Structures are given as C-alpha cells and as structure tokens.
Amino acid sequence: KNEVEQSPQNLTAQEGEFITINCSYSVGISALHWLQQHPGGGIVSLFMLSSGKKKHGRLIATINIQEKHSSLHITASHPRDSAVYICAVANMDSNYQLIWGAGTKLIIKP
Amino acid sequence: DSGVTQTPKHLITATGQRVTLRCSPRSGDLSVYWYQQSLDQGLQFLIQYYNGEERAKGNILERFSAQQFPDLHSELNLSSLELGDSALYFCASSSRGEFTDTQYFGPGTRLTVL
Numbered sequence: 716k717n718e719v720e721q722s723p724q725n726l727t728a729q730e731g732e733f734i735t736i737n738c739s740y741s742v743g744i745s746a747l748h749w750l751q752q753h754p755g756g757g758i759v760s761l762f763m764l765s766s767g768k769k770k771h772g773r774l775i776a777t778i779n780i781q782e783k784h785s786s787l788h789i790t791a792s793h794p795r796d797s798a799v800y801i802c803a804v805a806n807m808d809s810n811y812q813l814i815w816g817a818g819t820k821l822i823i824k825p
Numbered sequence: 826d827s828g829v830t831q832t833p834k835h836l837i838t839a840t841g842q843r844v845t846l847r848c849s850p851r852s853g854d855l856s857v858y859w860y861q862q863s864l865d866q867g868l869q870f871l872i873q874y875y876n877g878e879e880r881a882k883g884n885i886l887e888r889f890s891a892q893q894f895p896d897l898h899s900e901l902n903l904s905s906l907e908l909g910d911s912a913l914y915f916c917a918s919s920s921r922g923e924f925t926d927t928q929y930f931g932p933g934t935r936l937t938v939l
Contacts, residue, residue, distance in 0.1 A: 748927075748928075750930075758917075758933075763925060763926075805924035805925055812870060812883060812924065815869075
C-alpha cells in the first residue's frame with residue numbers, strides 16, 4: 716500500500732462544477748503540499764498545510780491531521796483548471812523527505 | 826515564472842553516454858532539489874542540497890550524481906545512460922531547505938535516450 720493515496724486518479728467534469736480531490740496518507744507528517752502540474756509539464760506549488768484550511772482564489776485546501784486526510788476543492792471550475800494535482804507529505808519518520816502521491820488528472824470540459 | 830532556471834530544455838542522447846543538467850535556484854534560495862518524472866509517472870525525489878552540502882537522498886541511482894556549487898547553482902550528472910533514464914528532470918529550490926518550505930520548480934529538462 717502506498718503511503719500517500721490520491722483519489723480519484725482521473726476526473727472529468729463540466730465547467731462550473733465544484734471539484735474535490737482527496738489525499739490520504741498513512742505516515743506521521745509535519746506538513747502537506749498541494750501542487751499543480753500543467754499539461755505542458757510546469758509545476759506550481761498551490762498550498763502548504765499543517766492544519767486547518769487555506770484558501771486562494773477559487774482553490775480551497777483542508778487537512779484533518781487526526782484522520783490523515785486532505786482535500787483540495789475547486790469552486791466554479793474552468794477549463795484552465797485542467798491539470799494534474801499532486802499531493803505530497805513531509806514525512807516525520809524519513810528525514811522529513813517528501814512522499815509524493817501519484818496525482819489526480821483533472822479535465823474540465825467547456 | 827518561478828525564478829528557477831534549468832538548462833537545457835531538451836536533450837537527446839544515446840545509451841551509454843553521460844549528460845549534465847544544470848539548475849539555478851531562485852535568488853536567495855539556499856536549497857536545491859532534483860526530481861525525476863518518467864512518462865505518466867509521479868515525481869521521484871532524487872537528491873537535495875542545502876548551501877553546498879548534500880542534505881537528503883532519495884531514489885538516486887549510483888550512475889547519477891549531483892553537486893551544488895558556491896554560487897548555489899546545481900548540476901545533476903547522469904552517466905552510462907539507459908533507455909529507462911528518459912524522463913523529465915525537474916529542479917526545485919526553497920529558502921531554508923526544510924520540507925515544510927514551498928518549493929519553486931524550474932521548467933524541467935526533457936531527456937530522451939535513444
């Protein structure tokens with residue numbers, strides 16, 4: 716079993732829909748990162764969370780440390796949100812190395 | 826633009842050869858990370874440097890090596906290349922080298938081994 720699991724693997728939705736991407740992990744962490752990889756390959760950090768909730772524009776990220784689970788939400792989704800969304804956790808037990816999820820490929824259709 | 830630069834953008838070479846990938850971190854960042862992303866795969870952490878010293882090592886093959894120079898730029902050397910080494914290689918930088926830092930990614934170098 717992978718230490719970081721993302722679901723769904725693939726998600727296709729219509730423009731305007733509310734999107735939720737999930738990340739579950741099995742290790743103790745000091746922080747969790749959400750990143751976005753554009754179709755062209757570029758990677759952008761979206762959020763770093765250690766507790767609670769963060770919001771940036773139409774993106775909201777939450778984390779529940781007790782349940783070892785984080786969600787990334789996109790409100791009023793747009794075709795330009797189409798990308799791979801990656802969750803990564805800073806593992807307390809492994810010299811604080813990041814453990815990467817496999818990513819969720821999101822396609823938003825106009 | 827993240828402020829992290831990587832050269833070259835594309836590299837095509839043959840099996841058995843050796844290549845060097847270069848990364849310049851964002852101004853003020855002391856730490857550099859190297860990642861490999863094979864086709865349709867997730868990011869694999871290779872190695873991290875902080876202010877010239879190796880800080881963390883991931884799944885880096887013995888055929889691969891890296892260093893960070895006094896001016897903080899970093900090079901990733903890949904030798905005895907195999908077809909399976911074809912991948913996107915990303916460099917990222919952060920200010921303190923802590924894994925709670927935000928990492929800023931370069932545009933990547935696409936390596937094709939023929």
